[in-house]
Amino acid sequence: MNRADVAAELRDALARIGAAPNAPDVPRDLPDPEDWLFHTLADITRTLVQEREAATRQMRGPARPNPRPTIDDDYSRQTWIEAHERMMAHLRRDWGARLHHHFRQMLARFPLTPQERDNARRLDLSDFGIEIGD
Numbered sequence: 001m002n003r004a005d006v007a008a009e010l011r012d013a014l015a016r017i018g019a020a021p022n023a024p025d026v027p028r029d030l031p032d033p034e035d036w037l038f039h040t041l042a043d044i045t046r047t048l049v050q051e052r053e054a055a056t057r058q059m060r061g062p063a064r065p066n067p068r069p070t071i072d073d074d075y076s077r078q079t080w081i082e083a084h085e086r087m088m089a090h091l092r093r094d095w096g097a098r099l100h101h102h103f104r105q106m107l108a109r110f111p112l113t114p115q116e117r118d119n120a121r122r123l124d125l126s127d128f129g130i131e132i133g134d
Contacts, residue, residue: 001033013041013091017128018050038095042088049083052123078112078120090130 001009007026011102014023042115044054057073081103112120 003028003033004032006033006037009014009037010040013037014044016091017045017048017087017130019044019128038098040089040103041095042084042099045081045087045091046084048128049080049087049125050124053080056121056123070107074119074121076112076116076119076121077107078116079123082120083123083125086130087125088129090125090128118126 003026006024009041010026011023014082024040025087051077056079057075085100085103122132
């Protein structure tokens with residue numbers, strides 16, 4: 001895979017999710033073009049799903065007054081992790097599987113909290129061309 005092939009695949013992948021204007025420049029020297037492409041798209045798509053997750057959060061007032069201010073919302077890493085895996089699998093099944101494996105390793109070391117498990121939800125990614133069954 002040469003630099004032009006990588007650039008074309010990057011543009012195609014970003015166009016599939018409607019993010020074409022965000023295409024970064026492909027470096028001249030790529031020891032592993034496939035790995036660079038995966039990591040570049042994983043970074044871009046992670047930002048997209050994390051922004052989508054943040055936009056869907058529901059803020060709740062504290063149950064009782066607290067002297068230290070806290071944010072009480074329905075954040076869950078599971079929400080954006082699951083969406084990130086779906087988006088990468090939408091681009092290429094093997095990328096979704098690779099990301100799934102990465103997140104399973106991370107969650108084995110840093111498990112979801114009970115609150116994160118309770119707050120997990122499925123994001124609507126239809127704006128990115130990803131339907132519920134994808």
